Amino acid sequence: MTLPLRSDAPLTPAFIGHAATLALHDELALTPKPGLVTLIDRGAHSDMDAHTFMRSLFALRRYFVQIAEAGQAGAGFPELERLGIAAEARMLDATRGINTHRGAIFMLGLLCAAAGAVARDRAHAMTPSVLREAMQVRWGDALAQRSQRAPILPGGIATRRLGLRGASEEAAMGFPVLFRTAVPTLARGLARGLSPRLARLDTLFHVMAVLDDSNLAHRGGLEGLRHAQGVAQGYIDRGGSAAPGGLAAAETIANDFVVRRLSPGGAADTLAAACWVMRICGAS
């Protein structure tokens, strides 16, 4: 898929990194969202709200620029990982120990590094497929090796136990859900004239329907994950956000997720990453 290159976009590490912060804000500001924190509610979370996310975003804003700079400078995987681990520590410091953006630090961090590398080469326009290839060519082997390590966090442990594909495996495969589902859905929605809000909501549901989200697996087991995937597919089958009553149906689903304590944190990160791709490769 080819998206138009922004003619006015200065593809510097600063631009790439700031686009990541803005994309995370795009995701946070979207409402209604099933089980996830928004600017006006906590979803299924008792320990965090929009303030927690804003503090985390503030703490991470330099990281996304730094990792784009590292990609531009030709850094190897250990350097990216070092930056990611330091950013995680800053996030936990800013949120007093609450995990707001661990997945985004990993996923958007890698993508910013890939964008930095593409911008340096200047051989290609910045498109989703060029970005994906840049990531796989440079760090694919390291990501594949990394995905073999034993997980130590609850989400990763749950996905491994259930034989699912967690964040590490998605990365090792070049983020197929991001590039084959999220970006095309968001681009199509905007191209057919949906508002950014409705296009993002549809994208979130499309991602939820197919992603092995480790947060859902950790909190709700396989049953919770399959419930969320089925509900998301049903929403899409009924016409999504632009169907009559589409927003009201999304609110009903949001309430159901709160009752069940389900939160699709991995799908939220994938939506943010798709918003970032649109900001980098096309109109936001």
Ligand SMILES: CC(C)(COP(=O)(O)OP(=O)(O)OC[C@H]1O[C@@H](n2cnc3c(N)ncnc32)[C@H](O[C@H]2O[C@H](COP(=O)(O)OP(=O)(O)OP(=O)(O)O)[C@@H](O)[C@H]2O)[C@@H]1O)[C@@H](O)C(=O)NCCC(=O)NCCS
């Ligand atoms: C590689 C790591 C990211 C850890 O890997 P692990 O194997 O443990 O991976 P996962 O648990 O599968 O995923 C980690 C986070 O990624 C998001 N995510 C979940 N599923 C997927 C998926 N299928 N594909 C992509 N991304 C996915 C998710 O993050 C989001 O949810 C978090 C909020 O969750 P919350 O509900 O609060 O849950 P908990 O904190 O577990 O608490 P409870 O309240 O439920 O008890 C939030 O972080 C979102 O971002 C997964 O959590 C990694 O940790 C690592 O190695 N990091 C350092 C290296 C690095 O960052 N490098 C960067 C450049 S290389």
Ligand SMILES: Nc1ncnc2[nH]cnc12
């Ligand atoms: N808005 C959100 N609420 C809860 N967890 C998340 N992980 C990423 N974005 C999130």
